[in-house]
Ligand SMILES: NC(=O)c1ccc[n+]([C@@H]2O[C@H](COP(=O)([O-])OP(=O)(O)OC[C@H]3O[C@@H](n4cnc5c(N)ncnc54)[C@H](O)[C@@H]3O)[C@@H](O)[C@H]2O)c1
């Protein structure tokens with residue numbers, strides 16, 4: 001398989017936030033690429049040499065590969081499998097009704113198996129509960145293709161990207177973790193990915209270790225965010241700034257206190273702990289710390305809504321208009337998936353606050369907010385007519401001083417900073433400011 005000669009053909013199943021960047025990374029390394037997706041819009045875009053998702057640095061790679069005849073997209077997973085040497089799976093993995101929903105992976109595995117050939121390599125890159133590659137994927141591939149492991153290769157390699165810098169993360173930021181279901185698969189997958197990843201490859205003993213390490217990364221983050229949230233609330237109640245505490249504590253290498261916030265969103269961190277909690281239960285073990293941390297983070301939208309209610313009551317505001325800044329689950333991207341803003345809106349509506357508007361510079365429409373009867377706007381104009389401003393997402397444009405935001409409109413009386421983002425300077429008379437980990441400031 002000569003990557004440099006472009007002789008290897010890689011089919012990526014699921015050309016979304018992760019898959020489109022994986023495909024681009026292989027094209028960048030000289031491979032031929034096939035993008036496979038059930039979304040005809042994405043297939044059509046890629047067949048025009050355009051990126052199917054809004055990720056930087058993909059356009060020129062797809063355009064060049066298209067011109068060189070090294071790229072096409074299809075919704076026919078069987079055809080893609082018959083025409084490719086390496087099949088990479090990057091479709092969604094979710095939780096539904098308290099258990100993992102891996103139906104997209106199963107469906108794609110069926111398509112791959114129907115075109116699987118001797119010498120092919122299959123690599124699962126979606127984040128999954130430990131055991132998925134060996135006990136869900138392998139049987140489907142073997143039964144449907146009639147081939148046995150050894151006649152084809154099977155490995156697991158987690159994606160560690162952050163949206164908005166996905167290609168850079170794949171090619172430059174982190175070593176690629178590889179675990180083979182058998183020795184040969186691990187070896188071949190490691191050789192191939194050592195061409196792609198400038199940070200090299202970490203080859204672990206098997207696919208189970210690789211599946212688990214990905215979830216461990218996510219659980220580490222979720223537990224530490226929960227710790228930050230809990231300590232921040234206590235700091236606020238004691239009248240001190242959590243940020244100052246964290247900065248001082250983190251001056252020692254053994255401390256990495258995270259940031260508090262309105263909650264934890266995205267397709268990663270809220271889901272990974274639930275994969276592990278579910279898996280632990282299957283072997284009669286309770287992940288108590290992981291579960292408790294998840295509960296703390298899921299409580300945060302309510303905590304922020306309570307701060308809004310307290311501020312409105314202390315200022316004596318009547319029928320206030322509330323502007324929520326940020327729908328995206330993380331700052332400076334436009335992805336609302338599992339965003340805590342939805343829960344914050346639900347909490348405020350349940351408290352009887354109905355005059356709500358959400359502003360996000362990166363997202364212009366959202367069905368879920370519309371279904372809740374809440375408008376979504378792009379510009380800051382509407383905010384000036386609000387009595388209360390709540391920061392829910394850490395978009396950089398919100399990083400202004402408190403006095404600056406208050407000076408933008410006489411109407412704004414209360415700022416609840418759900419990301420402890422703003423620079424706290426002067427509070428004008430008759431106004432108030434509070435953060436998750438920052439005490440009340442009234443004037
Ligand atoms: N988004 C992230 O930051 C991130 C980071 C690390 C890992 N991951 C993992 O990567 C996986 C994919 O996440 P994503 O953010 O790219 O999701 P996404 O929703 O952006 O993309 C998934 C794509 O798969 C397609 N798809 C779904 N079912 C399909 C099927 N049966 N056949 C063909 N195509 C199908 C969808 O149309 C979509 O285009 C998930 O397991 C996630 O946990 C995501």
Ligand SMILES: CC(=O)N[C@@H]1[C@@H](OP(=O)(O)OP(=O)(O)OC[C@H]2O[C@@H](n3ccc(=O)[nH]c3=O)[C@H](O)[C@@H]2O)O[C@H](CO)[C@@H](O)[C@@H]1O
Pocket residue numbers: 159160161162163169217218221225228258259260261262263264265266267268269329330331
């Ligand atoms: C290298 C990397 O990072 N890759 C991705 C990234 O996942 P991600 O894109 O979902 O983004 P995160 O930054 O994890 O944010 C998730 C939510 O948590 C909130 N948050 C965050 C930090 C904090 O201190 N306090 C918070 O409240 C934030 O607002 C947001 O809602 O990390 C995962 C684990 O490493 C990886 O699995 C994933 O590949």
